[in-house]
Amino acid sequence: MSMNLSKDQKNGLRLLREFVGQVSTRVFILRGPAGSGKTTILSELIADSENKFILCATTGRAAKVMSYCVRSEATTVHKRLFNVSVQDGLPRFKNKDEWVEGVYIIDEASMLQNEQDESLLEAQSMIGIIIQRIKDSEGSKVIFVGDPYQLEPVGEKESVALSIEALTRHYEVSAMSAELEIVHRHNACSGILNLATSIRHRHKGWTLNDFEPTEDVKKISRTILLQRLRQEVECNTFHRVKYIVATNRTANEMNYLIRSQIQGFPTDLSVNDRLLVVQNNTFYTGKGTAMIANGEDCRVVELLGVVESIGGGIVDGKAYEPYLFQDGVIEVKTLDGQFKQKRVKLLLNPMFSSTSNLNPFEERRFYSFFARRNPKGAIYNPYYRALRVKYGYVLTGHKAQGGEWEVVFVDVADWEVSPFGYRWLYTAVTRPRTKLYLVMD
Template sequence: MERKELFQLLENAFGHIPTDGQRNVMTHLAAFLLSNKPNPFYLLKGYAGTGKTSLVSALVKVLPLLRMRFILLAPTGRAAKVLTSYSGFIAHTIHRKIYMQTQTADGSHRIVLSQNKSKRTLFVVDEASMIADTTSDGGLFGGRNLLDDLIQYVSEGEDCRILMIGDHAQLPPVGLDISPALNLQMLKTSYPITAATFELTEVMRQALDSGILFNATRLREKLAANQAEMPLLNLGSFNDITKVDGYELEELMQDTFGSRDFTKAVVVCRSNKKANMFNQAIRQRILGMEGEISSGDLLMAVKNNYYWLESNEGGGFIANGDILEITRIKRFEEMYGFNFADADVKLIDYPEHPAFEVKLILETITTDGPALPEPVFRQLSSAIEEDYLEEPSRRKRYAMMKKNPYFNALQVKFAYALTCHKTQGGQWPVVFLEAGINKEEQLDKAYLRWLYTAVTRATEKLYLMNFIDAFFEQAQAETTKEP
């Protein structure tokens, strides 16, 4: 097939008249898909509303005509669900596709790279801004360099290539200043790939009818111009973005969360401390939940866990960021000076996966940090180690501890309210967004990026909570005071 013919097929599948930028991408994609160069790699960057999703939808319709398979990937289960919904095809998390769990001689678990048996396959990777190139244990894929592993996995297949998609205005991975998977120069320097890129900047006309996307575009423009100054938002006559006060807020949350359809809404906060406060308020005042945790509670795993899933089940581990629902509480207990619960849970973003039993450590739920603080975990480890002191070898003692269910208790937080980093890659019809700052002098470029990422989590309705009037263009700020 010739490039011109492939371009025409992409344009026909697109469904409406493309912008100049989208036409450029189609030209690039035609060359990329037909390339015979080693390890073809295309980086598609674009802001919210610029048509990245429409291009992917067109692309997957055309690939069968090239006799090319495709695999859709995203960093989290929630992001994979979004990719599935707009592409019409099942998407997987990166870790469930490229990793497998093995057991070492001492019985401990280890994550290793799977073998890529794919042939003539395009790997479409969405939400690439979240993909780190570090190996810190606190990341989504603790102890592994996800970017390295992804590129290595794809390159080991026969005639495989990567289409990486992301928005560099979004938050980079935790602890990094930039998103390495969206940095073409770094990618070309670090990996043996044949790479090209394009960035979509023109917002599609129909997207500007949305107050959410209109304001996301304003924020992105301020970010690009390095203008960290008020006002940031314009409510205008849009009906999908609203500033709410305390009285309205409780009523709206009652209507939204009272239905217990937790796929519908989320509260987005800037700190774990604030998220904890909202989680407790929603549980107690709206859902009527009593006790530390209850059957029906929605949880998020905040640290990778390799113990509770069999190696052949769902990728073999529970990933940091996975959402779980408690289907049954079996018992509570206190051991080693800590509180635990045995519960049956199901993975919300993997409905085909049956419920399974876990042991939860409850101290994580209320901690103001992202997970159990390291000194606290060391305290638990020391208490557990005392049970194995008859074994003189410290190495063997540690191997025995790694089989202990309390040592492997799942670290979780409630998932009604989350920090922006934890919501990244996901979308909800309704988002309640807490301002995160209450003084104009707290505004900086990092906050602009945070706010842009948070605003673009909402697809239908965005409620703004605790935003001072300085955030809004004055005429709009005045009108939002009306009930």
Template sequence: MSSLESFSPFTFNEDQKIAAGLLENFINDPVDRVLILTGHAGTGKTSMIQALIRYAQDKKHPVVLLASTGRAAKVVAEKAGYSSETVHKHIYTLQADETDDDKKMKKLVFKLRANTSPETAVYIVDESSMISDHKTESVFIKFGTGKLLSDLFLYAGNKKVIFVGDPAQLPPINTLFPPSLNRQYIRENHRKTVAMASLEQIMRHGHDSGISYNNVQLRKAIAVNNQVYLKLKATGFNDIKLYFNLDSLVSGYVSNISEYGLDENIFITYSNALANEVNLKVRALLFPGKKVIRKNELLMVVMNNYKFDISNGEQIVIDWIDSRAEHRAGLNFRDFTGQVKDVNGYRAVSGKLMEDLLYTRTPFLSNEQEWGLYKDFMVRLHQKGIDAKHPEFLSELISDPWLNAIRARFGYAVTCHKAQGGEWERAFVVFEPSLFMQDKVYQHRWAYTAISRGMKELHLLDNRCIF
């Protein structure tokens, strides 16, 4: 038994023993600074993380457990029994504001925090396939250089970083592969020596599992960059059920929600438009005749909110919603109270909800709407005698109840990117025609990511790619 295995409540298989030995070597090596631990769904990555945390601490290495999204941080914290937070929350801090000269708007600027961890600290980053090194910047917010992976390396300095993830999953948006799980990319672009460990043996599903069978076939195609047509096998498997129209799939989803609860079921789409359509269909069955958002609704946050410390992708359950809508800057707002599902369970939140995004085909405002909201904010500040150079401007910017209203959509159906990092007992999946306009490797990645969200059952809308 390896020393690391002694910190696990489970006996490792041969595959895990090899990975454990490589992890031990990395922790104790004075030179290596980056290790990539890859493994597909059900190979025991989280169990390995749990043992690794205890082993590293025993070797006097403080551990910081991070994840790419709020949902992923919640999942790994629950399973590993160790506190976790998002990479964004850990490495960035609000420092100042700056003016966008093109739009004459102020942006919140988040800089890297000072790293106070000892040099022996180890950073473990779960669901690393979602960490981008592609420059991104929103209308109101700027994070560091805009490149999350680059900023993480800047923050970590010479401390050890372990990236954990599934290389077959969807890469970050606008990228062809997950850069944090690519040894060559890190070597060439970040000048780091990179150790590797992998888990291959599936532990979660039985040999007669249709989920496992299809995942294996999809991974094989992805691994060799195979440009074959996407095919999924549903016949002969008890854990896969086919539906022949969207309404019957939605009805089956609602029946499972009613029997098992929202936490155990997820509906996954390719497009935001279909997610919106399904959300409205689900609501029509759960709340007949009720068009306005109401108590017990499930929402999914679509934009980080720093006033309430809520991350993009986190879920909110509504406890109370104002029956009166408030109209401002051409948008509709409602006061609400609710519960946020985060890494510590549930916590209360109350404020304003931007209602418009609940019913739109896209999860974001147009540039004109953003600009109108900002102009309304500036008019109200002017009435207080505050301009953009005033010392109180920044605090007003981050506390304004309308500018910082929760931006969310109904959370019954989500796109695959939003579901990434989570897992449910049952996944309901639609392979939309627009998916097949993407290249074939992307189709396989999408299918693999969507299917592997379901741990026990897979419910599919029939499609020409399914046999």
């Protein structure tokens, strides 16, 4: 064994080896909080096993991180399982006919949907498709990997992929499991670790007021938020600092406030603005650059020309907002941690939306509009394939999931009445590497 593993990591690795070496059980669940070493033991498993492993993740950002950590290519679950088709004017995912036998490792599995996925051509759940493919392929298995305390899929009440009981109840499968409990990312005296542990093992009646500030966890009021943000940005720059809030609407409002009050930017997009990618994009991949993934940060290096306004006006008596595009050069981070510049076309409409991306109606109209303008279809139109972005200074807990930054501010004023409750709070407070600010009121 090439790494120094803790007791629970050794036990997890032993169970994983047992799982891939036998034939009766086809599903394994590897659970553990952020920083517990799940990727570490998976790297060991892959390195010393002759099995074929297929690496996937639920998001593009998680797939890129997994590729870098495991030193093997990972793709999104959607790319591995589906081809793109079109139905009712919208791109839909259709099951691929081909299936590669092997051990599928799916990271960030807490986000896997168990409800029917509207983006699929047939009414199926993502977990259901995976389980059925595993059942139908004698030489295949799946390892679901994730943090059971993080946010469940949007609109669902549990993370089915990380629960033996739930998988058995829904899909009548047996599974093995291992749970890593010790967090190695922070030292034992870390306030961030102690707060996360308190949330995970909370006692009845526990509130944030019971948590005493520490050297790395501070409680601040909203009145000094911008002052502290400015101080941290001056020390770390914005790509190492994030502010996490509950809703897209609040994120939009705070993004504009921070741009104005801290960055000194005008209303319009500016050079050096920080952007958040809101949809995976493979159009701008090239040598040394994987796809630009949903949830990734990037920086505006140069703006080319003026904003293009396309498609607005009155149609059948109804007014439609135009689509707004801006050509420019952005800086993105590669898998090896370097920064690379890419010329792109940006779609700006998500910046003004109270949702994370275009809503279903807007998506359908967007696709149809550009499909009519290219004989091969919308996916060949450079405007349709534009990089979709929001401002990236502030993001929601769901967008933050799977990310990590040096310093994180978390708006906790309304977390107790949030429909996501403790899971939202836990997900948010486990994002920082070194310092956490709790914005209390």
